[in-house]
Amino acid sequence: MLATIKHEKLNCWIQEVAELCQPDSIYWCDGTKKEYDSMMSLMIESGMAIPLSKRANSFLFRSDTSDVARVEDQTYISTLTQDEAGPTNNWIDPAELKKIMTDLYTGCMKGRTLYVIPFSMGPIGSPISKIGIELTDSPYVVCNMHIMTRVGTKVLEVLGTDGEYIPCVHSIGAPLAEGQKDASWPCAPIEKKYISHFPQENLIWSFGSGYGGNALLGKKCLALRIASAMAKREGWMAEHMLILRLTNPEGRRFHIAAAFPSACGKTNLAMLKPMIEGWKCECIGDDIAWMKIGTDGRLYAINPEAGFFGVAPGTSYDSNPSAMDSLNKNCIFTNCALTDDGDIWWEGFDGETPAHAIDWKGNDWTPESKSSAAHPNARFTAPASQCPVICPDWEDPNGVPIDIFVFGGRRASVVPLVNEAYDWNHGVFLGSTAASETTAANIGEVGNLRRDPFAMKPFCGYNMGEYFQHWLDMGNKLGEKAPRMFYVNWFRKSPDGKWLWPGFGDNVRVLKWMCERVEGKIDAIETPIGLLPKKENLDLNGLNISNDDIEELLRIDTEAWRAELSDIEKYFQQFGSHLPQPLYAQLENLRNRFK
Ligand code: OXD
Ligand code: MN
Numbered sequence: 070m071l072a073t074i075k076h077e078k079l080n081c082w083i084q085e086v087a088e089l090c091q092p093d094s095i096y097w098c099d100g101t102k103k104e105y106d107s108m109m110s111l112m113i114e115s116g117m118a119i120p121l122s123k124r125a126n127s128f129l130f131r132s133d134t135s136d137v138a139r140v141e142d143q144t145y146i147s148t149l150t151q152d153e154a155g156p157t158n159n160w161i162d163p164a165e166l167k168k169i170m171t172d173l174y175t176g177c178m179k180g181r182t183l184y185v186i187p188f189s190m191g192p193i194g195s196p197i198s199k200i201g202i203e204l205t206d207s208p209y210v211v212c213n214m215h216i217m218t219r220v221g222t223k224v225l226e227v228l229g230t231d232g233e234y235i236p237c238v239h240s241i242g243a244p245l246a247e248g249q250k251d252a253s254w255p256c257a258p259i260e261k262k263y264i265s266h267f268p269q270e271n272l273i274w275s276f277g278s279g280y281g282g283n284a285l286l287g288k289k290c291l292a293l294r295i296a297s298a299m300a301k302r303e304g305w306m307a308e309h310m311l312i313l314r315l316t317n318p319e320g321r322r323f324h325i326a327a328a329f330p331s332a333c334g335k336t337n338l339a340m341l342k343p344m345i346e347g348w349k350c351e352c353i354g355d356d357i358a359w360m361k362i363g364t365d366g367r368l369y370a371i372n373p374e375a376g377f378f379g380v381a382p383g384t385s386y387d388s389n390p391s392a393m394d395s396l397n398k399n400c401i402f403t404n405c406a407l408t409d410d411g412d413i414w415w416e417g418f419d420g421e422t423p424a425h426a427i428d429w430k431g432n433d434w435t436p437e438s439k440s441s442a443a444h445p446n447a448r449f450t451a452p453a454s455q456c457p458v459i460c461p462d463w464e465d466p467n468g469v470p471i472d473i474f475v476f477g478g479r480r481a482s483v484v485p486l487v488n489e490a491y492d493w494n495h496g497v498f499l500g501s502t503a504a505s506e507t508t509a510a511n512i513g514e515v516g517n518l519r520r521d522p523f524a525m526k527p528f529c530g531y532n533m534g535e536y537f538q539h540w541l542d543m544g545n546k547l548g549e550k551a552p553r554m555f556y557v558n559w560f561r562k563s564p565d566g567k568w569l570w571p572g573f574g575d576n577v578r579v580l581k582w583m584c585e586r587v588e589g590k591i592d593a594i595e596t597p598i599g600l601l602p603k604k605e606n607l608d609l610n611g612l613n614i615s616n617d618d619i620e621e622l623l624r625i626d627t628e629a630w631r632a633e634l635s636d637i638e639k640y641f642q643q644f645g646s647h648l649p650q651p652l653y654a655q656l657e658n659l660r661n662r663f664k
Pocket of ligand 2: 356
């Protein structure tokens with residue numbers, strides 16, 4: 070296939086990378102099932118992939134213990150000046166970083182194959198889609214990219230002889246000497262892992278990790294960090310948001326895009342099973358939304374991905390039946406436990422806990438074991454097309470028109486179940502101050518409050534203050550046609566520590582309230598923090614919840630909000646002159662409303 074590629078710039082770049090990394094051979098991926106199968110066979114042979122007898126065409130992988138999650142501390146936004154990367158990103162000067170990484174890349178693919186993966190983020194040919202080319206020495210990455218993106222020859226056809234693409238270089242950083250036996254999960258030691266982005270050149274260089282967002286470069290690296298910087302320059306939006314379609318009993322459709330930090334139930338909300346009659350929810354995407362203003366002036370969203378890379382522990386028929394039904398075949402499981410009858414298992418899985426399993430490290434495990442059977446960040450990679458509630462229009466190249474933006478986080482107190490922004494700028498204030506209490510999935514102490522603006526803290530490819538300005542600018546462009554904005558908190562607890570809201574499928578009750586607000590069917594209560602529901606407008610039919618609990622869920626604790634005001638003020642200071650004036654004005658308005 071190589072001989073037929075007539076894209077000179079692409080060929081030159083591949084040649085350059087090959088000369089640096091010195092692979093034994095170069096293979097161009099065509100995206101076919103045959104290719105996927107042969108890649109898997111290779112990995113079964115090497116001991117890296119374990120076929121699962123209980124799930125058709127599905128495989129289990131166990132990573133190295135040093136390579137289990139995104140490495141935020143070693144993820145860089147390498148702009149010409151540190152100021153352009155801003156206070157929320159790690160920064161190294163591009164020349165210095167390229168020197169460090171060029172040394173690491175030298176000879177790093179010896180004994181291995183360099184795979185060329187042409188992929189499209191978004192439906193091939195959509196005006197919102199982008200093409201990337203990932204060069205990698207990991208067959209595991211090739212198979213995951215087959216599921217998570219659209220890979221193959223068709224992408225090269227769209228690229229033609231001079232089309233634009235985003236170059237992504239990836240190496241696991243583990244060359245093989247002649248005759249050396251390969252590790253079951255080859256990767257570089259932790260201190261040599263670098264996940265680098267050069268947004269001013271639309272370039273990604275990743276070294277040393279084979280796991281998830283560090284290695285599947287279409288996802289967080291391209292579709293969020295590089296795309297957010299492109300979106301700022303080009304006037305569109307790349308957001309860490311799920312997209313869903315909610316249809317009411319009269320058949321009116323609402324499209325909702327929602328941003329939540331990790332471990333706040335994003336995939337569960339994306340595939341929500343409505344607990345109120347007559348409402349239907351369909352999933353368009355569970356992690357990333359790319360949005361552009363259409364010819365009618367509304368904001369249209371596509372899901373740039375083609376699969377789900379979901380956190381496995383906690384996923385069950387109770388929490389997310391549609392996710393579970395997506396996992397019956399054609400999936401890759403990483404760092405899950407293996408049962409004696411050849412299935413996967415994780416903490417929170419339905420049914421009985423197995424009496425014996427092999428844990429994610431490959432050791433015997435029983436319920437008495439001190440450690441968990443699956444790693445807390447164990448993942449499934451599943452084709453989105455297998456989701457039983459996937460929206461028929463999920464691949465519409467024009468996208469779906471967004472009616473509602475939702476922001477949120479995990480807060481045991483202070484923040485009510487839901488409130489609506491007074492206007493766009495107030496909504497941007499809510500998104501920019503979004504915060505969540507850390508969980509086991511975050512680094513650091515559990516229960517600390519971390520500001521995660523628009524859930525983009527780890528994913529914004531430029532100065533966060535400028536990113537806030539971009540949100541304000543988009544609102545100016547959208548005017549009357551802008552989506553309405555809401556802030557939710559499914560995680561509020563009573564003073565004695567019990568969850569006040571059932572969550573999961575019952576969250577549709579809150580989404581229904583939002584839809585009725587958009588339709589102008591109901592009014593709301595003006596409070597200092599935003600517009601809150603009247604109790605009678607929340608559909609609580611069939612829900613066993615006390616009046617006291619509802620009141621607590623909607624309560625505004627003035628003292629706690631005063632403390633929140635000072636915390637926001639302190640947090641805003643880090644952005645210095647990059648913080649847009651309208652956000653200071655919003656803070657001032659909030660303060661005044663509490664007077
Ligand atoms: C993810 C994340 O993996 O946000 O999607 O961490
Ligand atoms: Mn995510």
